[in-house]
Amino acid sequence: MNYTTAIEINKPAEKVIQLFDDQENYYKWMNGLKKYRVFEGTFGQERARAELEFQLGKRKLKMTEEVISRNFPAEYTVRYEADGVKNLVINRFEPVSESRTRYLTENEFELGGVMRLMGWLMPGSFKKQSIKYQTDFKHFVETPYT
Numbered sequence: 001m002n003y004t005t006a007i008e009i010n011k012p013a014e015k016v017i018q019l020f021d022d023q024e025n026y027y028k029w030m031n032g033l034k035k036y037r038v039f040e041g042t043f044g045q046e047r048a049r050a051e052l053e054f055q056l057g058k059r060k061l062k063m064t065e066e067v068i069s070r071n072f073p074a075e076y077t078v079r080y081e082a083d084g085v086k087n088l089v090i091n092r093f094e095p096v097s098e099s100r101t102r103y104l105t106e107n108e109f110e111l112g113g114v115m116r117l118m119g120w121l122m123p124g125s126f127k128k129q130s131i132k133y134q135t136d137f138k139h140f141v142e143t144p145y146t
Helices: 013-020 023-029 114-121 123-142
Strands: 002-009 033-040 049-056 059-071 075-082 085-097 100-111
Touching: 002 123, 013 085, 013 100, 013 123, 023 033, 023 123, 100 123
Parallel strands: none
Antiparallel strands: 002 100, 033 049, 049 059, 059 075, 075 085, 085 100
């Protein structure tokens, strides 16, 4: 399953990237994130690996993240893996003007086991979640305190 999402953020690309590229900010816009721990390499750098833990209602979700490439603003590519799910995400930050940035993600999913069935029955739920995280990031960046 592949799809692309995009949103415009009312801040310059440099500021958007600066806020995106700060590990501590993840807790401020990734709903449910309880733990983000780099266990290999340096945060945000190529080949860095991290463990993420989310609390989503009563459900706990653990996944690993691996940075594949880092070439801001053109591309920041990461791979996420959890039970039955592999997700490659290419993040792009395109200046629209001096004060606006287009944040685009290209998503590629490989689903196995019960997640394959979920992808077949509810393919829109994956895209909806991606859009939610983009929207939450946009709101975080556009708030006066950032």
